Amino acid sequence: MRVSCLYPTFTSMLWVTCAVIRNSQHQILAVQRSEKMRMPLKWEFPGGKVEAGETEEEALIREIQEELGLNIQVEKRMQPVHHDYGDLAICLVPFWARTRAVAPILMEHTAYRWMPPELLPDLDWAAADIPIVRQIQEAKAWLF
Template structure:
């Protein structure tokens, strides 16, 4: 099972969502950005590193949400989500096709990667602003 982190990044009352590129697995699906945990790295370090590498944003992690386990046809993942705030940097995409700042209400309008759907539901149901 792959251990993967993602960040629900909040900035000016909106949440950052990213669209996978056409060359990635699950092409053009939307996701909360993040990446795989490397050996010797903890989950919080992973999400901070991945967001810096992929999006050129510096984030402060403030809360861990409930992890999601999902079986894709060829692999299984445990997706560990974090709530984070932007503390520096400027959004620049390295791997994704697109990125948008959206409201909680707008989250349901996007075609999400299956493992991210329970996280969308957690965000919509919970109080992420505290």
């Protein structure tokens, strides 16, 4: 279901999902964008574009497998974030997810960190991911 994101007045809107992936130690996975990517070296929650015919969950599972080689269990949809980067507007739909894997295989990103939720604000996040960091901080009780 595609709700909660306002559509911009121009057509370059991208519908994207991301995963707030937790491991068995209740740490959250953050990945750093490569120097070649848009917003180089910014941190983000992994995910990607929803393709035609895919549900948000299907897109997320596919993207995490392609980018990180991880199998995830999608759990709960979070509040979507609309962000306008000027030349591109996105609707970023985050999901809580779990994995048993320890180390992702970085196909596109430069680095990753498993972090306790309280340390997430210390990273230099991509602008659209900052509201998700806030949602995690507010939902901390749900994590445990």
